[in-house]
Amino acid sequence: MGDSRKIKIGIIGGSGFDDPTLFENQVTRRVTTPFGDPSDVITEGEIKGVPCALLARHGRKHQIQPSDVNYRANIWALKEAGCTHVLATTATGSLVEQYRPGDLVILDDFIDRTWGRKCTFYDNSCDTTRGVCHAPMRPAFCERARQALYRAALARGYACHETGTAVVIQGPRFSSRAESLMHRQWGGHLVNMTTVPEVVLAKEAGLSYAAVALVTDYDCWRENETAVSVSEVLAMFSKNVQKAADVIVDAVQILAAETDTAYLDAHKELVKSSIMLKE
Template identity: 40%
Template sequence: MTETMIAVIGGSGIYEIDGLEGAAWTKVETPWGDPSDEILSGSLNGVKMAFLPRHGRGHVHSPTTVPYRANIDALKRIGVTDIISVSACGSFREELAPGDFVIVDQFIDRTFAREKSFFGTGCVAHVSVAHPTCPRLSDACETAAKSAGVKVHRGGTYLAMEGPQFSTLAESLMYKNSWGCDVIGMTNMPEAKLAREAELCYASVAMITDYDSWHPAHGEVEVADIIRVLQGNSSKAKALVSQLPKLLGAERDDCPHGCDKALEFAIMTAPEMRDPALVAKLDAVAGRVLG
């Protein structure tokens, strides 16, 4: 058994967790630079929890400049076992309406200006992200959302765009009609890939704020409208998070889907050829397999 520590990475509009006992903001140093902000940690109903504002308090990081590697390393370094990503998204489906939540299970990564791996020259690794989210953790998020009275949809493909601009109409129609995507956002990639490399269970909760630009009755995305929906989604997200401790418990077994063993056979570089400097940077992320 392993002690559970749930981390919530909060996106636009989510900057804290209510009700944490012994809550304190702590600066965590990583070999990948500073995380987006200090990490708020404490306990909720007897379960250890952590909160990291993805964009930093005051929303100082754009989707491109979020320090994704530092964020995931910092969470792993303090003992996190499970990550819940909460983020604002646009919808490509009429039935996925503003105010609804979607438990995402697939991604199409269209980002291009971000570091996407902890590994590289001197220590090469290839992990599988065929199924990039953890079904066990997604189950808990779905149950928590329903318990909190949130309208939630299970399953969906998230188109991760670079941003910070929203889509053109042509792009929106392509993602919707040709590519079959369900929601669009700017921040779950490379976050989900890095969580897998760090052997952390990861689930994504997309909070729908708008219909992107494809919907003829809604027109282009308006930031004022998004902020208005975000304010309502924020309270729903906090209600969802409050349900997670009792669902996940203070202790957990090994992940039945193998998220916590993702590096078991992933590292390709021969031990004698590994770059000591890179191996040292991987102490938290890959220490289990690198010794």
């Protein structure tokens, strides 16, 4: 048994969490890490009595493109802030008919099509993380955190899919139609630009990580489908982002109410067992 009083929830997102009344006892801190500066300041406080920390993935002005996000600094900063969990939001395009714009999806797997991103803490750039970490990615996400998000969505009556595989592309451009069709053939349900390496680094940090995806469009695979556009994505995201915010706020309460937190120790032990270090 763990101690639920030690739980602190990190939230990665931005839009939908800028309501100043959402956080109680709010404090904003600018921090740095051995891996550089995170995307923005960290806002700490409580959501209905539960300690939380909020970080805008792309910066509060959305000024950082997906491939330039310092994912390592973001995850490290939340870990150093004492977070045990990270709940993330992500805008996604749909690769299957039944995942409709406006739906929520609780991600359970990914296909990585990014390149050049710093995807591990264990690259000998920091004395704190020595060795090589071969982290297993099955399961890719923490099941307890995923189920908390799913339960929260169901309780709200939102259209939500319990599982979904995200094909993570480099960006910032959208997919070509040929790429979109290929992603469907690979078994992808969604396409986005940010889940990797965020989910990988959270696992290396020993954190419970889960993400709720907000479907904004059908990408460009459908016959007679117009090309996906920024205006279309932003309009759908703005219309439905409050759903994702509601789900995360409710999931925070669900996770904090659990008394068996042994799974958090299991995440940390998994990291230790995944590191190869030659003295």
